[in-house]
Amino acid sequence: MKVTLSRGPFFRFALWALLAGSSARAAAAEPAPTPSFLRWGGDAEGGAPFVEADPNDPAKVRGFDVEVAQAIARGLGREPRFVQVAFSSIDASAARGDFDIGMSGVEDTPARREMLSVTLPYFEFREVLTVRAADRERYRGLEGLRGRRVGTLGATIAYEVLLANRGRFGYQPVSYDDDVHPYTDLAEGRLDAVLLDNIIAARSVRRVPGLAILPGIVATGRYVGVLSKENAALRDRIDGILAEAMRDGTLERIYRKWGIWDDSQGIFFRKALSARAPGAAPADATRPSGGAAIRYLPSLLRAAGITLLLSCVAMALAVLLGIGIAGGRIYGGFLLRSALTGYVELVRGTPVLLQLFVLYYGLSAIVRLPAFVAALLGLGLNYAAYESEIYRGALEAVPRVQLEAARTLGLSEWLILRLVRGPQAFRLALAPMTNDFVALLKDSSLVSVITVVELTKQTAIFATNIGSWVVPGALCAAIYLAMSLPLSRLARRLEKRWSAGP
Amino acid sequence: MTELLRIDGLRLSRGGREVLKGIALQVERGQFVALMGLSGSGKSTALRATVALDCFQAGRIEVDGFVLKPGPVPPESRLAPLRRKAGIVFQAHALFEHLTSLENVVLAPVRVLGQPVGQARDRAMGLLDSLGVAGRAGARPGELSGGEAQRVAIARALAMDPPLLLMDEPTAALDPARRGSLGETLQGLSGEGRGLLVATHDTDFARDFADRVVILADGVVAEEGSPSLLRHPSNPATKALLDHRASPPSS
Numbered sequence: 133m134k135v136t137l138s139r140g141p142f143f144r145f146a147l148w149a150l151l152a153g154s155s156a157r158a159a160a161a162e163p164a165p166t167p168s169f170l171r172w173g174g175d176a177e178g179g180a181p182f183v184e185a186d187p188n189d190p191a192k193v194r195g196f197d198v199e200v201a202q203a204i205a206r207g208l209g210r211e212p213r214f215v216q217v218a219f220s221s222i223d224a225s226a227a228r229g230d231f232d233i234g235m236s237g238v239e240d241t242p243a244r245r246e247m248l249s250v251t252l253p254y255f256e257f258r259e260v261l262t263v264r265a266a267d268r269e270r271y272r273g274l275e276g277l278r279g280r281r282v283g284t285l286g287a288t289i290a291y292e293v294l295l296a297n298r299g300r301f302g303y304q305p306v307s308y309d310d311d312v313h314p315y316t317d318l319a320e321g322r323l324d325a326v327l328l329d330n331i332i333a334a335r336s337v338r339r340v341p342g343l344a345i346l347p348g349i350v351a352t353g354r355y356v357g358v359l360s361k362e363n364a365a366l367r368d369r370i371d372g373i374l375a376e377a378m379r380d381g382t383l384e385r386i387y388r389k390w391g392i393w394d395d396s397q398g399i400f401f402r403k404a405l406s407a408r409a410p411g412a413a414p415a416d417a418t419r420p421s422g423g424a425a426i427r428y429l430p431s432l433l434r435a436a437g438i439t440l441l442l443s444c445v446a447m448a449l450a451v452l453l454g455i456g457i458a459g460g461r462i463y464g465g466f467l468l469r470s471a472l473t474g475y476v477e478l479v480r481g482t483p484v485l486l487q488l489f490v491l492y493y494g495l496s497a498i499v500r501l502p503a504f505v506a507a508l509l510g511l512g513l514n515y516a517a518y519e520s521e522i523y524r525g526a527l528e529a530v531p532r533v534q535l536e537a538a539r540t541l542g543l544s545e546w547l548i549l550r551l552v553r554g555p556q557a558f559r560l561a562l563a564p565m566t567n568d569f570v571a572l573l574k575d576s577s578l579v580s581v582i583t584v585v586e587l588t589k590q591t592a593i594f595a596t597n598i599g600s601w602v603v604p605g606a607l608c609a610a611i612y613l614a615m616s617l618p619l620s621r622l623a624r625r626l627e628k629r630w631s632a633g634p
Numbered sequence: 635m636t637e638l639l640r641i642d643g644l645r646l647s648r649g650g651r652e653v654l655k656g657i658a659l660q661v662e663r664g665q666f667v668a669l670m671g672l673s674g675s676g677k678s679t680a681l682r683a684t685v686a687l688d689c690f691q692a693g694r695i696e697v698d699g700f701v702l703k704p705g706p707v708p709p710e711s712r713l714a715p716l717r718r719k720a721g722i723v724f725q726a727h728a729l730f731e732h733l734t735s736l737e738n739v740v741l742a743p744v745r746v747l748g749q750p751v752g753q754a755r756d757r758a759m760g761l762l763d764s765l766g767v768a769g770r771a772g773a774r775p776g777e778l779s780g781g782e783a784q785r786v787a788i789a790r791a792l793a794m795d796p797p798l799l800l801m802d803e804p805t806a807a808l809d810p811a812r813r814g815s816l817g818e819t820l821q822g823l824s825g826e827g828r829g830l831l832v833a834t835h836d837t838d839f840a841r842d843f844a845d846r847v848v849i850l851a852d853g854v855v856a857e858e859g860s861p862s863l864l865r866h867p868s869n870p871a872t873k874a875l876l877d878h879r880a881s882p883p884s885s
Contacts, residue, residue: 537728537787540685541742541794542717544710551741556732 170205170212172357173226174198174236175219181331181390183236196390197236197355200254200374203382204233204357207373220287223248226358232366235357237329239289244358247600249367252374253354254383255392256400257329259290262337264318265344271325273348278302280324283314283583287593289353290327306503306583307593313493315340317583320496322503329353331392354400375405428594429607435590436611442507442586443573449512450572451565454519461524463545472520479517485578487514492582507579515572522564526557566623570616587611636662638798638829639684639720644693646676646683653679655853656693661798661829666820668840668861669833671850671871672878677833678725680850681800684831685722686713698797717746721791725803727783729775735762735786736771739793747794754793761789765819780807784816792823799823801832805839817843837864837876849875 174183176193186192193214205212215231222234226248233251238244240253261282263271271277274297284290286307294305306323308314314326315336326333327350337343359367377383378401387393460472479487491513492506501509530553538548577588585593591608595601639661646654653676661667669677682688684695686707695702698719702708729738739758743749749757762768765785775783784804791799804820805813813836821843824830834840840847841864848858851871857863867873 531726531728533724533726533728534730536687537722537724537790538730538742539687539710540717540720540722541790542714542746543742547745551745552730556730559732 168210170201170208170210170233171215171231172201172205172212173215173217173222173231173234174201175222176214176216178219178236180335181392195236196255196386196392199386199389200377200383201233201235203377203386204370204373207376208369223358227360229360229363232363233357233359233370235355237331237355238358240354240356241289244356247361249359249361249364251357251359251367252371253356253400253404254374254378255355255387256397257331257353257355258349258396259293259327259351259353260330260333261346261348261350262315262318262326262328262333262343263324263346264321265342267324268344268346271346273346274301274303274327274350277325280304281306281322282325282327283308283317283323284327285309285311285314286589288328289351290329291593293351294327307580307585307589308583309581312336315343316493317496319343320500322496322500378405428604432587432590432594432604432607432611435585435587436615438585439573439576439587440615442504442511442576442579442584443569446508446511446515446576447569447572449508450515450519450568453512453516454523457516457520458523458527459549461520462527463549476517476520479514480521484510484514484575485581488579488582503579503583506582507576507584510582511572511576511579515568518568519565522561522568523557526560527553529560530556563623563627566619566626570619570623573616573619574612636664638663638665638698639831640694640696641680641684642694644680644683644690644695646679646688646690648679648688653853654683654690657850657853657855659831659848659855659858661831663797663829664824664827666824666830666832666843666845668844668847669831669850670835670837670840670847670875671856672835672875675850676853677835677850678802681722681802681831681833684800685720686716718794719796720798720800721794721796722800723784723787723791723802723804725806727775727780727787729778729783729787729790731775734772734774735767735778735782735789738775738786739790742790743793758789758793761792762786765789766815781809781812781816784808785819788819797827798829798831801830803834803836804832805834805836813839814842835875835878840864851875 174193174197176183176185178184178195181195182197183193183195186194198214201214202212215225217225217230217234219236222236222238223244225231226234235251240250244250261271261273274282274294278301280303282294282303283306284294286309291305291307294303298305303325306314311328311332314323314328317323318326319340319342326336328336330345333345337345357367357370359370374383383401384393384397387397457472457476460468461476464472488506488510491510492501492503495501534552534556535548538552543551576586579586580589580592587608591604595604637660639659641660642658643656644654644658645652645656657676657680659667659669659680669680671677679688683690683702684697686702689707690702690704692704697716700716700719702716729735730741733741736755736758739761740751740754743754743757744751759768759771762771762785765788767782767785767789770778770782770786773782775786778786784807788799788801788804801820804816808816817839820830820832824845832840832844841861844861846858847861847864849856849869849872851874856871857869863872864876867876
């Protein structure tokens, strides 16, 4: 588990879509292994103590995962070679053979065991709750958090635990794409608690002032190495090496060096060694089993409701603001026109993802917007720029001579706008507006980067959960199409109707 | 006073070119004046200046006591009296595309004059009927022929009951038969006591229906007088205009 700075869900989907069903081909696709090297994949963005760039030699990496990999390579008689891979892509890359083994805080989950060859777990971590120091006495565990917001990294055991116990304890789980922002949001009061691995919690409490870790253990999980299914033989050799490293104290030395050793680790080693055939599942709290993704349909539909609500309200905001901007740019004075033109160019010239980040995280020192509000504002303000261009174009497309005729009839500028120019511009704008709404419906998936769980995010969560994108992806696509196709048809009909003349 | 429109020394430049170089003309009540000239002679420009759509650099325009002076076009709020005194029918008829014929005619009386809708509709139907397009009251501009649209546009201007009516090339889109009936309609309007200033390069139309003709050439009034001067042209500009009529009209 580690920091990935926001790979959007689309990115992940693309990767997984490419991958779906590719494990059968993986053996064939795998380049001939270089016997003298052990290629191991990890994400140096994860940071210490997992994997981080060596401050003394940034071309190298260091961390306990790095040293475990080195120990494995030694046991195999190979030289370790690090392959940088985005954390969210470790599974996919392992499956297609980009490297021999992936390991940087990779959790042992049933989904992974189904898709990949999983090594003997080499570290047991504890899911712990972090709260603001002032609340240390107030909360004892998940049970005290009714009505509160509890954050974590998405697609992890911690998130599964939060989801599984939501009904019982009545808190609101909030999923993040990285493991840094949950803690900063906690310090700022957007969250009331964060549930994550004790290693990450300890590191974050050192980095972010004013936080405290609660003593209780909510769940436990284990880190494993992942190899492609076809690589089971190598996995078995690695298991032997890991077992030996547990016995002879190699792992203990590594963990002590990185300050993550405690007695419970020794107990875990003994358990792991006595039950060498791992099989045992990770987190105690949840056991998301694979099976019919259709069970997820109700949650997907709920998430689709969020998508639809978000899109509708954001569009309404975009339309209102867009009308204001277009009006200001046509009727306003020089200053107003310049300011509005600047706004439109700024918004259209920068990624909406950046705008969402700035709104939610960047401004949080000044105004602490709730995630849904930030999402609404972000999408609304962004689309307002595009809508305003549509309206401006439509207003300017109304023939000048009609406006002059209206003036000579004695209509005021306002009446002309309301009765002559506006209604005709509206008809011209309807089709492009509908198209934009369809685009907004899809762009709304971007707000998952600021913790809003909408349709795409929910799909990604389930897909990770059951270890396949095929069914969740198809369901998700079907729901998006069910929302967007009627709108696209409407746009085409409007276009035909108004382009053929009134 | 019988004078409805008086233009004196009107100079108007556009895009660095002096379109009008000091023209003078008058229109009296009950008079149908044809403002003639080849394309680009400044006819339309003079009409636009008269209804304060364009500004002018020198001279004076007086519409039934309302005076326009050189300089920027005054704000619309100050032009309200002018709007009641002068109506205009554009060559491209400029009907509001999203409204039916009837709605086009009713819009200004209701919104500007505050007439009750029912009364405005009755009057509008009367106007459309008198112009022979009552049957097209429910049609939208896109469904009208050129001649029908022209008549609806006239009805729209007349609904405000302006004493002075300006028209720009009203015969451009009409076949000869409709041209004749339009001429009679306009004569009827001047018979009611309205003043008409009609920009046209259609010499037959002017000769057959106008009370007076004013001929523009190179931004000045080349000749003016009764329509009979079109029968015996002496001025070179008038001759050029007559020679030109064989070729298709263009604006």
